[in-house]
Amino acid sequence: MTLQPRPGILDIRPYKPGAADAPGIADPVKLSSNENPLGCSDLARSAFEAATKNLNLYPDGGASQLRAAIGKANDLDPDRIVCGTGSDELLQLLGRAYLEPGDKVVQSQYGFLVYRLVAMQSGAELINAPETDFTASVDALLKAAGTDARIVFLANPNNPTGTYLSHDEIRRLRENLPDSTMLVVDEAYAEYVDEPDYATAFDLANEYDNVVVTRTFSKIHGLAGLRLGWAYADKSIIDVLNRVRGPFNVNLPAITAGIAAIQDFDFQKRSADHNRRGLAFMRQQLGGLGLDVTPSVGNFVLAHFSEQDGKTAGDADAFLTARGLIVRPVAPYGLPNSLRITIGLEADNHKVVDALTAFMSA
Numbered sequence: 050m051t052l053q054p055r056p057g058i059l060d061i062r063p064y065k066p067g068a069a070d071a072p073g074i075a076d077p078v079k080l081s082s083n084e085n086p087l088g089c090s091d092l093a094r095s096a097f098e099a100a101t102k103n104l105n106l107y108p109d110g111g112a113s114q115l116r117a118a119i120g121k122a123n124d125l126d127p128d129r130i131v132c133g134t135g136s137d138e139l140l141q142l143l144g145r146a147y148l149e150p151g152d153k154v155v156q157s158q159y160g161f162l163v164y165r166l167v168a169m170q171s172g173a174e175l176i177n178a179p180e181t182d183f184t185a186s187v188d189a190l191l192k193a194a195g196t197d198a199r200i201v202f203l204a205n206p207n208n209p210t211g212t213y214l215s216h217d218e219i220r221r222l223r224e225n226l227p228d229s230t231m232l233v234v235d236e237a238y239a240e241y242v243d244e245p246d247y248a249t250a251f252d253l254a255n256e257y258d259n260v261v262v263t264r265t266f267s268k269i270h271g272l273a274g275l276r277l278g279w280a281y282a283d284k285s286i287i288d289v290l291n292r293v294r295g296p297f298n299v300n301l302p303a304i305t306a307g308i309a310a311i312q313d314f315d316f317q318k319r320s321a322d323h324n325r326r327g328l329a330f331m332r333q334q335l336g337g338l339g340l341d342v343t344p345s346v347g348n349f350v351l352a353h354f355s356e357q358d359g360k361t362a363g364d365a366d367a368f369l370t371a372r373g374l375i376v377r378p379v380a381p382y383g384l385p386n387s388l389r390i391t392i393g394l395e396a397d398n399h400k401v402v403d404a405l406t407a408f409m410s411a
């Protein structure tokens with residue numbers, strides 16, 4: 050090869066999305082990517098279809114109407130919002146704008162894999178702060194960050210564990226990090242959480258000029274295929290992200306459908322209600338099979354398997370796949386004995402429980 054990328058790029062293991070196929074099965078149930086089993090808002094779909102009339106036109110590069118709708122729905126200043134091609138893009142842009150080779154980036158031990166990609170793309174050093182009971186520890190994050198971390202990434206709730214930190218704990222984290230450290234709170238699953246001590250970090254992003262909160266349309270809005278997300282932060286950070294993003298990074302149908310989706314509170318509520326029931330069912334049923342299930346507040350559960358031959362997570366995964374049930378092995382997260390299972394339609398949740406019942410008693 051005559052051309053070489055920057056040092057470190059070839060060390061990156063490309064992100065492997067959740068599987069979508071089960072060999073030999075025509076119509077498998079996909080529970081591997083935390084997608085919304087109810088589909089998406091009908092209003093969003095209609096808006097998307099209407100937008101196809103205008104595909105010859107460039108979108109509004111600033112996504113002004115979408116930012117206004119997001120601001121209205123969340124009681125936020127639209128000038129402190131930037132939209133992206135999924136929240137994934139915004140995480141990448143933060144790395145592009147703020148990280149240099151050798152910089153220190155901190156995440157919790159089982160943090161979302163994209164944070165590692167972002168760090169590695171910039172040649173930054175990623176430090177994992179140990180978790181306790183699959184839950185991020187503010188003390189461990191502070192210790193790992195020390196005085197010189199550039200960015201601390203924290204998903205709240207976290208994927209793949211499903212656990213969360215209380216708002217008090219997030220505040221304690223911010224209060225004790227140096228001013229020179231950016232705190233990114235990834236709230237991809239925030240809309241699902243009912244816990245009384247949980248709250249969004251929007252207020253911290255109002256108080257501090259070094260807090261970024263990211264949100265996505267991929268989960269509660271059921272628009273993962275659209276690729277749409279947004280970030281809320283101090284205007285100084287929004288200004289930076291507007292300089293490094295593509296001028297038309299969010300496409301026209303995504304803007305139109307996003308505006309409809311963010312206002313469809315009925316669909317959001319139905320999604321949250323459906324998830325609440327499914328989550329309780331899965332936790333209870335899988336626990337009843339003797340599996341250790343980490344208490345999740347997201348739209349998925351993390352189930353832990355034994356190391357005994359024939360009963361491992363790999364064996365369970367193969368058993369489920371053979372029955373057309375596709376879940377997510379999480380070995381790349383350092384969890385080789387666990388599977389992440391998205392909450393599906395009621396009938397599909399029952400299929401998973403039935404299959405795992407058979408697997409456990411085989």
Ligand SMILES: *Cc1c(COP(=O)(O)O)cnc(C)c1O
Nearest residue numbers: 135136137161208237265267278
């Ligand atoms: C699903 C998910 C996202 C969403 O990513 P998009 O690029 O918006 O689809 C972000 N963070 C975490 C932790 C997730 O699990």
